[in-house]
Amino acid sequence: MSNKSLNNKFLDSGFGYSTIQRPFSFQKIAPIIQSLNQHAGLAVLDLGCGPGVHADYFTTHNYTGVDLNPAYIESARKNKSGEFIVGDVCNSDSILAERRFDIIISNSIFHHLSDEQVVATLKACQKLLTEAGTFHLVDLYLTERSPSLSNFLARIDRGTYARTFDNLHSIVAPYFSDFTSSTFRLSFAGVKLWNMAYIRGTMGKLHS
Numbered sequence: 001m002s003n004k005s006l007n008n009k010f011l012d013s014g015f016g017y018s019t020i021q022r023p024f025s026f027q028k029i030a031p032i033i034q035s036l037n038q039h040a041g042l043a044v045l046d047l048g049c050g051p052g053v054h055a056d057y058f059t060t061h062n063y064t065g066v067d068l069n070p071a072y073i074e075s076a077r078k079n080k081s082g083e084f085i086v087g088d089v090c091n092s093d094s095i096l097a098e099r100r101f102d103i104i105i106s107n108s109i110f111h112h113l114s115d116e117q118v119v120a121t122l123k124a125c126q127k128l129l130t131e132a133g134t135f136h137l138v139d140l141y142l143t144e145r146s147p148s149l150s151n152f153l154a155r156i157d158r159g160t161y162a163r164t165f166d167n168l169h170s171i172v173a174p175y176f177s178d179f180t181s182s183t184f185r186l187s188f189a190g191v192k193l194w195n196m197a198y199i200r201g202t203m204g205k206l207h208s
């Protein structure tokens with residue numbers, strides 16, 4: 001087995017992913033937490049929730065996580081509080097049927113999705129988000145500056161659809177009625193690693 005597939009096998013387990021993510025989990029959720037109105041009991045949907053790495057920040061909310069990887073969901077059900085569902089986020093409107101959410105989070109998943117899958121996911125979310133609800137997107141992005149450590153890390157990621165900030169913006173913009181965006185860096189031991197985008201908004205009318 002190659003080093004890459006051994007590495008992916010470890011990351012595909014709930015334990016492996018949670019361990020690797022430990023130094024970054026708070027950094028990745030911080031912009032979302034800071035922007036939220038912390039009303040307990042709001043319905044939160046976490047798309048591509050992994051083994052529930054962010055679930056602990058929403059224990060006073062009504063939290064639901066969806067992920068394609070059954071091992072992650074099994075780990076989340078054992079170790080976290082909330083509801084965890086195995087499923088494809090592109091079909092989250094049919095998985096979650098008539099349910100509505102005040103907050104939808106998409107953290108570090110869009111670089112795992114093709115443009116078509118991103119669009120299907122956003123369309124599903126337009127149905128699932130309440131009128132006053134907010135969508136929170138965090139994802140890595142590629143910079144023009146190459147070579148860079150951030151670009152290198154994005155290129156060797158398991159997700160094969162890393163995009164530039166402008167590209168990410170242009171794909172998601174039609175599905176928001178109003179949004180703001182910012183950038184930040186994930187770091188470890190003082191070393192700056194991934195470039196991250198944070199896009200927060202309300203969602204527009206349904207697109208056909």
Ligand SMILES: C[S@@+](CC[C@H](N)C(=O)[O-])C[C@H]1O[C@@H](n2cnc3c(N)ncnc32)[C@H](O)[C@@H]1O
Pocket residue numbers: 021028047048049050051053066067068069072087088089090106107108109112113
């Ligand atoms: C980099 S991990 C992010 C996990 C977590 N959100 C975080 O911020 O650490 C990407 C996650 O997206 C999930 N994923 C990829 N494609 C998916 C899809 N089509 N539907 C549901 N989950 C998917 C993977 O299984 C993985 O858990």
